[in-house]
Amino acid sequence: MKIVVLNGSPKGDVSVTMRYVAYIQKHYPQHELKVLNIAHQINGIEKNEQEFTRILDEIHSADGVLWAFPLYIFVVIAQYKRFIELIFERNAQAAFKGKYAAVLTTSIHFSDHTAVNYMQGICDDLEMRYVDAFTPHMQDLTLDDGRQALLQFAQHYFTAIEQQHPTLRRFAPLTHSSVHYSPATAPAKLDLLGKRAVVIADSLQNPNLRAMVDGFRNCFVQPPELFCLEDIDIKGGCLGCLQCGYNYECAYTGKDGFIDFFNTHIITADILVFAGAMKDRYLSFAWKRFFDRSFFNTHTPVLQGKQLGFIISGPLAQNQNLAEVFDIYTQWQMATLVGFATDEAPTSAGIDAQLYALACNLTDYSALQYHKPKTFLGVGGWKIFRDEIWGELRFPFVADHKAYKRLGIYRDFPQRNIKSRVGISVLLTMAKVKVIRDSIYKGTMKDNMVEYLDKILDNPNL
Structure with a gap:
């Protein structure tokens, strides 16, 4: 049997995740696990139609597809996300329809469930036969139980294909028929009281997103600054090299404008509003690259005390996994998630009301310097980082360890x-x-x- 493995690591074959795939191949030599380095080679795949077609041909001829990737900021890395976008943009869904699918993602278990939810949603959208996901800690291959569980997962997947097991669909198709939004004048202009507010959008080509951004900014006496990711000099996505681990020095330092933009406009803001249109079950590739590239700060929170809001064009109410991703992101950054405004309301007046409510709450919370208490998402996540950085990940993440001592993150060890x-x-x-x-x-x-x-x-x- 032939399984196409779509490798989502930016490091290609030199990947922890691919070692798990190799272990499966070692113990099931009767099956061919054909590895395609998607994330590592995305530029060539996007530019070369023949290369994209070659990948589709491999999938057409396969009995199953294994989506294998390391976790990057709650879902997949931007380069992998771009491949998923290309599938839909180029109407290539037929290559995937009916194929048995499984997911293998390695991580330290921080928000691996949202990555699995995202990928299962993609598989459902592609009308694949989704079997299961395997989500080991990146070091589980060194454990007897971890190796046994991996082989049991693989055997179950192979058996499902051989015996043509029925599968269950979990996520319904996303539907969005928003009104053509036309903003009205805000009931009363809001004063930011000296606070710096910044709106960042991936692109304003989407008419509703542009109108919502305009409507939100017009809620204020002095409109918040607006920046578009498409106007920022960003040479590429995260490379997964971990060069930033020692002192936050990214491999792109001095090579493009992203780090300067982040430090000049993101770090210095009191209020941040991220605006984007949903694309598949996330936002755009540009937004995913933004979050990945901001990992030059590694696991150190840099948005402490800031108020965050999101303006989203798309059916967010049908995509709670995405809302949870941004909730976790905000709590991980020790900021406050104020809320979401979308174009799901049936009238322009309803969208106006959402935008004005978001503007009011952002202004009030910022004036109060309000910081919401963490929920399980933040408390549990931070305990994972605390333990991992104190332990096995103290090297290479030396910068995190120093920051965690400075921020008092280690103080809540119960034995202390x-x-x-x-x-x-x-x-x-x-x-x-x-x-x-x-x-x-x-x-x-x-x-x-x-x-x-x-x-x-x-x-x-x-």
Whole structure:
């Protein structure tokens, strides 16, 4: 049986993910795993129609397609995303229709679920027969359990193809029939009170997106600055080289204008609004490249305290995975997600109301310097980064380790809270005595849970 492996690593064959593929091939030599280096060779694939057609021919002749990639900023790397866009732009869906598909993505488990959701959605849109996803930690191949699970995943995938198993579709097709939006005058112009607001759009070729950006900016006495990604000198996507790990020095430093743009206009803003039109189940390749290239800051949050909003043309309500991606992104950056405005409302007046509400909330939150508490998405994500950078990833990510010490990210290790550990040890010892245990669990537990909070309420200075 022939399986085409679409490699989403910008490093081509020199990839952790491809080692997992190689391990499958080693143990199932009766099957051919044909690796095509998509992300690494995307420029040639896009420019050379014959190369794109050759890839389609390989897929036509295959029994299955394995989408294999390292996780890059919540989904796939921009170069891989561009290939997915080309499939739809060039009406090449027929090559994928009916093929058995699976996903293999390596990471440290930070938001790997959103990458799987994205790729399963793409497979559903291509009318593929999606079997399953395998999401190992990048080091799981060194573990007995990790290797066993990988081979079990592969066997299940091969069996599904050989026996023509039925598969389940999870994501319905996205539909969008928005009104032609024409902005009205804002009810009252808002004052930014000296705060710097910046709007970044990928492109303003989409009429509704352009109108929404104009409508949003017209909500203010002094319209926020506007920048388009298509006007920024960006030579290419992230290379996955990790050169930035030591001191944030990117391989592109001095070679294009992205880093200067980011440091001059993104870092210095108080309010950031990202505007884009949905393309497949994300935004555009240009936006994905923006987020990937901002990884020159590695895993260090650089948008702390900023208020973030999103203006999106497209059916965001049908694509909650994308909304969650931006929620996680904002919490990872220690910023505040204020909200989304889209062109899904049935009237221009409804879109006006969304844009004005977003503008009001951004202004108010910025004036208050409000910072939302993290949800599970932020708390869980930051515990992953804390542990990984403290441990195995301290090298090569030396810059992160220094920043995490400076930002106090390591302070919440529970073993460092000596007072809590001593107190809990005493309580555990006391609870072994049934009389004391009963008096706590059946008597004072509820009062004890709020006692320390009541002290705060009773303190006139707090």
